[in-house]
Amino acid sequence: MAEATAAEQTRARMKRTALALFTEHGYGGTSIAMIAAALGLTKAAVTYHFPTKEDLLAAVVAPAFSDLDTFFAEVGSEPLKPARRREAITEYVRLMVKHRDLLAFAAKEGTHETPDSIGHQWWRISETVEQIFGGDRADLTEQIYFRAAVRGLALAPGSYPELDDDTLYEHLLQAAQRIFARPRRR
Numbered sequence: 001m002a003e004a005t006a007a008e009q010t011r012a013r014m015k016r017t018a019l020a021l022f023t024e025h026g027y028g029g030t031s032i033a034m035i036a037a038a039l040g041l042t043k044a045a046v047t048y049h050f051p052t053k054e055d056l057l058a059a060v061v062a063p064a065f066s067d068l069d070t071f072f073a074e075v076g077s078e079p080l081k082p083a084r085r086r087e088a089i090t091e092y093v094r095l096m097v098k099h100r101d102l103l104a105f106a107a108k109e110g111t112h113e114t115p116d117s118i119g120h121q122w123w124r125i126s127e128t129v130e131q132i133f134g135g136d137r138a139d140l141t142e143q144i145y146f147r148a149a150v151r152g153l154a155l156a157p158g159s160y161p162e163l164d165d166d167t168l169y170e171h172l173l174q175a176a177q178r179i180f181a182r183p184r185r186r
């Protein structure tokens with residue numbers, strides 16, 4: 001039991017270190033050897049837990065993707081009615097704050113150097129968020145505004161590392177409420 005806990009702790013340290021280095025140097029600019037050196041381990045020790053850099057990145061993003069999949073399962077994939085939308089906004093912002101370090105990486109990296117499997121998941125999430133919070137926007141100008149606002153909102157948490165979670169949550173929630181409550185032009 002203690003051995004499993006030690007292995008889990010080691011994997012968690014590897015994921016935190018990998019995320020920090022991916023954010024600082026980019027996915028393409030970070031190697032398994034760099035991650036191992038930052039941890040004071042050998043490359044073989046890292047690859048024992050994560051055979052490839054892609055496996056490590058998948059482990060880093062898995063909790064956020066899992067949380068978002070659970071969120072989408074609860075709220076559905078169709079545009080939400082106003083009362084349900086307010087509740088969903090609160091939960092969505094909570095998840096963005098919870099995964100703010102990963103969003104900082106996404107903001108800096110984009111999807112151009114990450115493996116296709118990860119990039120496709122980012123796009124799927126973004127499109128689902130757009131659909132549930134405002135997918136019935138018929139006017140092209142409104143569609144463009146909304147897409148830019150939603151994607152900007154997702155990138156914002158990584159831009160304020162100096163803010164504590166409660167302060168970030170408060171301000172991000174206000175921004176999200178304004179964006180998602182904007183009247184639709186038809």
